[in-house]
Amino acid sequence: MASTWGVRTSFQVFTIILFAFVISVLYFTTKEDGSRSRSRSSPSSLLTENHNVVRDTMEEVERMSGCDYFSGKWVFDNQTYPLYKEKDCTFMSDQLACQKFGRKDLSYQYLRWQPYHCNLPRFNATALLEKLRNKRLVYVGDSLNRGQWISMICLLDSSLPPSLKSINTNGSLSVFKAIEYNATVEFYWAPMLIESNSDDPVNHRVPERIVRTQAIEKHARYWTDADFLVFDSYLWWKRPFMKVLWGTFESSDGIYKKVEMLKGYEMALRTWSDWLEIHVNHSKTHIFWMSMSPTHERGEDWGGVTGQNCYNETQTIKKNDYWGSGSDPNMMKLVETTIENLNKKGLNIQILNITQLSEYRKEAHPSVHRKQWEPLTNEQLSNPSGYADCIHWCLPGVPDTWNEILYTYIYSTSL
Secondary structure, three states, X not given: OHHXXXXXXXXXXXXXXXXXXXXXXXXXXXXXXXXXXXHHHHHHHHHHHHHHHHHHHHHHHHHOOOOOOOOEEEEEOOOOOOOOOHHHOOOOOOOOOOXXXXXXXXXXXXXXXEEOOOOOOXXXXXXXXXXXXXXXXXXXXXXXXXXXXXHHHHHHHOOOOHHHEEEEEEOOEEEEEEXXXXXXXXXXXXXXXXXXXXXXXXXXXXXXXXXXXXXXXXXXXXXXXXXXXXXXXXXXXXXXXXXXXEOOOOOOOOEEEEEEHHHHXXXXXXXXXXXXXXXXXXXXXXXXXXXXXXXXXXXXXXXXXXXXXXXXXXXXXXXXXXXXXXXXXXXXHHHHHHHHHHXXXXXXXXXXXXXXXXXXOOOOOOEOOOOOOOOOOHHHHOOHHHXXXXXXXXXXXXXXXXXXXXXXXXHOOOO
């Protein structure tokens, strides 16, 4: 009886093992076939997924149409911000990488701009890349505009595998390419928009600034066929007088005259405006002007002591409608008048008024936490606030919000 029970038990164990083996083979065969099926259908699935993302984004932007994105407040949000990590952005600039260069307080990365009467649509890299498929998005201006360009490619970076993105710089033009989408996001260095003796993208620090207010073609030929143009030009004009040249930099018979800054700025805007009116395809190209990026170099503006600046600042400015002395309303008015006239002539152009929302962010500049292009002197080292950068912005940071707003406007276009 014991022997019979043992045989029966062995047979039952063998049956169980055999059954488990068959089930395992069937499971892994089915899983492999399913993987192959998913692999074969992945391009179609990806297109469907991208289509859904685009549709959802369009619906979200449409719901927010008419909203004032520029009036609101900064709120702490460490759940959805930052939109990318500084160290993960392949193309981060050492001028803007504040964490890399020693900044310990990272609260500036977790602030989200909250408009008063709506929500800013969440940035979606895939949706924007689909909108930019076979198109050119070109930023034109100075280092603040370049910072916004770097912000944008950092926002797109993680959604693209290394083999499907590239970056190339040739003189004043830097081009980031999303290869699969045949889309480019570009930056062109032209701090005055028109020709100047500061046009070299590397060696542009000169003791006396000279502009050719009637000459723009040297730069503008690189922008002609862009689908989206994003301009800025402000801080490089901030001096009482500007030397204007009638003639060329190469000729010896040019006429030079010092003009009051606002007059020179108006002359440059007129040349820029005339070029856009004649050379830009009115039905194709959408144009954006980024309003002044504020500086925080005078602590007395926000209730600090004289001589204080953004150095060691870790808090935002809480006063509603705060406006510092670094932003010039008269220059802004000239831009507004120029753009109103362009709109009357049929150009698709929009001012993105990022000045007020950026005014509150005195703590978001690199200060001393950036690469120094020249060795610091002992005198500078003994007075860090003296060399603090209170002009540019740490990334991730404020320029990401500029791009979130730009993103909603790009999505609302008919292109």
